[in-house]
Amino acid sequence: MKVLQFPLARITLVFVSAILISNYLKLEPALAKIILVISISSFSIAYFLLRKKFTKTIYFGITTYLLAFAIGIITQITHTDSYQKNNYIHNKDAFEKPHIISLTLREKLKNSTSSNRYIALINSIDHSKYSGRIIVNIHKDSLNHPFEIGTQLQINSTLYKNNNTKNPNQFDYSKYLENKQIYAQLYADIDEIKVSNYIQKDIWYYTSVLRTRIISNLEKSNFNKTELNVAIALILGQQQDISPEIIRDYQYAGAVHILSVSGLHIGFILIFITFVLKPIPNTRKGSFIKLIAILVSLSLFGILAGLAPSVVRSVTMFSIVAIGNHLRRSVNIYHTLLVSILLILLVQPSFLFDVGFQLSYIALFFIVWFQPLLASLWEPKNKIKKYIWDILTVSFAAQIGTLPLSLFYFHQFPGLFFVTNLIILPFMGFIMVLGVLVMGLAAINCIPLFLTKTLEWSIYFMNTIINKIASIEEFIIRDIPFNTQLLLNSYLLIICTIIWFKKPHFNRLIFILFSIILLQITFIQNNWEVNNQQEWIVFNSKKNTLITGRMGKEVTLYTNNKSLNTASKNILLNAYLVGNFSSLKHKKTIRNLSFFKGNKILILDSLGIYPKNSNPDILILTQSPKINLDRLFETIKPKIVVADASNYKTVQKLWKTSCLKQKIPFHATSEKGFYILN
Numbered sequence: 001m002k003v004l005q006f007p008l009a010r011i012t013l014v015f016v017s018a019i020l021i022s023n024y025l026k027l028e029p030a031l032a033k034i035i036l037v038i039s040i041s042s043f044s045i046a047y048f049l050l051r052k053k054f055t056k057t058i059y060f061g062i063t064t065y066l067l068a069f070a071i072g073i074i075t076q077i078t079h080t081d082s083y084q085k086n087n088y089i090h091n092k093d094a095f096e097k098p099h100i101i102s103l104t105l106r107e108k109l110k111n112s113t114s115s116n117r118y119i120a121l122i123n124s125i126d127h128s129k130y131s132g133r134i135i136v137n138i139h140k141d142s143l144n145h146p147f148e149i150g151t152q153l154q155i156n157s158t159l160y161k162n163n164n165t166k167n168p169n170q171f172d173y174s175k176y177l178e179n180k181q182i183y184a185q186l187y188a189d190i191d192e193i194k195v196s197n198y199i200q201k202d203i204w205y206y207t208s209v210l211r212t213r214i215i216s217n218l219e220k221s222n223f224n225k226t227e228l229n230v231a232i233a234l235i236l237g238q239q240q241d242i243s244p245e246i247i248r249d250y251q252y253a254g255a256v257h258i259l260s261v262s263g264l265h266i267g268f269i270l271i272f273i274t275f276v277l278k279p280i281p282n283t284r285k286g287s288f289i290k291l292i293a294i295l296v297s298l299s300l301f302g303i304l305a306g307l308a309p310s311v312v313r314s315v316t317m318f319s320i321v322a323i324g325n326h327l328r329r330s331v332n333i334y335h336t337l338l339v340s341i342l343l344i345l346l347v348q349p350s351f352l353f354d355v356g357f358q359l360s361y362i363a364l365f366f367i368v369w370f371q372p373l374l375a376s377l378w379e380p381k382n383k384i385k386k387y388i389w390d391i392l393t394v395s396f397a398a399q400i401g402t403l404p405l406s407l408f409y410f411h412q413f414p415g416l417f418f419v420t421n422l423i424i425l426p427f428m429g430f431i432m433v434l435g436v437l438v439m440g441l442a443a444i445n446c447i448p449l450f451l452t453k454t455l456e457w458s459i460y461f462m463n464t465i466i467n468k469i470a471s472i473e474e475f476i477i478r479d480i481p482f483n484t485q486l487l488l489n490s491y492l493l494i495i496c497t498i499i500w501f502k503k504p505h506f507n508r509l510i511f512i513l514f515s516i517i518l519l520q521i522t523f524i525q526n527n528w529e530v531n532n533q534q535e536w537i538v539f540n541s542k543k544n545t546l547i548t549g550r551m552g553k554e555v556t557l558y559t560n561n562k563s564l565n566t567a568s569k570n571i572l573l574n575a576y577l578v579g580n581f582s583s584l585k586h587k588k589t590i591r592n593l594s595f596f597k598g599n600k601i602l603i604l605d606s607l608g609i610y611p612k613n614s615n616p617d618i619l620i621l622t623q624s625p626k627i628n629l630d631r632l633f634e635t636i637k638p639k640i641v642v643a644d645a646s647n648y649k650t651v652q653k654l655w656k657t658s659c660l661k662q663k664i665p666f667h668a669t670s671e672k673g674f675y676i677l678n
Helices: 007-025 029-050 058-078 173-179 203-220 225-236 244-252 263-276 284-304 309-326 333-347 349-353 355-375 383-410 417-443 449-470 484-502 506-531 571-579 649-662
Strands: 099-108 115-125 133-139 151-157 159-161 182-188 193-199 534-538 546-551 554-559 583-589 593-596 599-604 618-621 640-643 666-668 675-677
Touching (some): 007 333, 007 349, 099 203, 203 284, 225 417, 333 349, 333 355, 355 484, 417 449, 546 571, 640 649
Parallel strands (some): 133 182, 599 618, 640 666
Antiparallel strands (some): 099 115, 099 151, 534 546, 534 675
């Protein structure tokens, strides 16, 4: 690959690898400092000894990569809040009992059914200085007045660490928050909060005020709520109020990227800004004024859109392009991508673990690298045909590049993505330009009715098209099992195939065949491992008891009668089936006695009825059975007692005490997560 011939490309790969290694190995700061000192010393020695011929020697290259590796490690550690001595995570007492916590609201999140949710910065705990990001959940009252961003609150409460996943193959929300440097949450009622008169008026406050002003003025102009929420997502990057149905339609139609402000949106905005600045002459001074105006406009829009990873990536990349154009230099798109990655990750390395950041960069790389090859397959003379062909090739290049990663994270594939892009992308330019104009006018409280109605009808028309495409469910492939090995081997096959198509050669064909064999071996190995696995699981399910027995790829579900018909729609069960490459073969009601790999399992439900002289190895308690566990232990002596989340917590505490007396292990799924027997 010619891309890897650029020294910057190799340095970026080493830098990114260092961030990954530092994150997953949890390297200590002391070790990172030692590596940094060694790398700087090695680089300095190599530079001064070989400065006349360092471009031709391998030693200078090795020390350069070592320095990039050390910088990547130290960057990750420096920007990891848990390593900071004054971070609240080190105050263990704050997680055990209530304390007076002072904090500043930084960002509004999507509300839950019962709470208003914010990201906040901790200022102090019991008047001692602490720092760190936290999620604040404020229970809604009858008035439901939201707080302004920048408001300082004082709350007497306890911090709660993020809960780990309690079910197999479940989305790890705790890890997701940790990557965002959020390690805990706080819950409070409105009457437990003291609101300071002082509001921290920083850039976040003013952008929040501006967004609120724009939204309020648009609401006053009778902008339909559904279309307004989509417009706010498209232009301002705020998705909090979009209905789940709209988001699902965009996912099924393969157009969910439209709802996240990214390169597509920033590109349209750059074109619009360039058009507005066209009257300024292209003199040296005029060109500089244009550059400053573009950089300031893009930066302000990025802040207004909440500085999401995809927004930061797009703003940084287009800013570099604008600077290159100002300097009258041809901008190498690969260099632009690499420089933007380095700059962004130097400032915020946690973006590397954001799904949107990964998908946006991979999509853009494949558009730049693979789309010209697809476009060369046919060169239509007609301008309309060429326009349509360009849209299709861009869509296919991006989809092929992001397919393995999409399957890995979302386990679904929208078959009509190319139809969606073919119809929507030409339409998006008009909506973005009109949307920016309407939002700008709304900020100064000057909204012509014909403009707002045109934008509203345009979004309504787009939503209708998306809904029609998403309703063709035959083309939506769901629940596709895909693991890390398949992800890596799939990308190896895709990359080797594209390299061969660019310049067919026998040696490159060997690499394709090798990658195909490797992918087949992965499938065979995975299939063999799954077929030789046997496990019995009690899920952490609050409403209904959920128990599965798996023999290879065949899963038998044991649940309540009322849950049998809806089992196929159970999120916990589907995640388990997809994660284990399995399928649901049998659905049965729960029986008192079960057997698995020589273990006798007694299950007690709300009736508390069980066969006498059962002598089980495992006792499972569900639906809060009315039993005296101490008396029950007089007749049976299980090796372990398991209580699922369908039991009352107060009853579980009594059971735990009884088990401690008898020295019998007690496993509560609400505390320890699912119970597995294998």
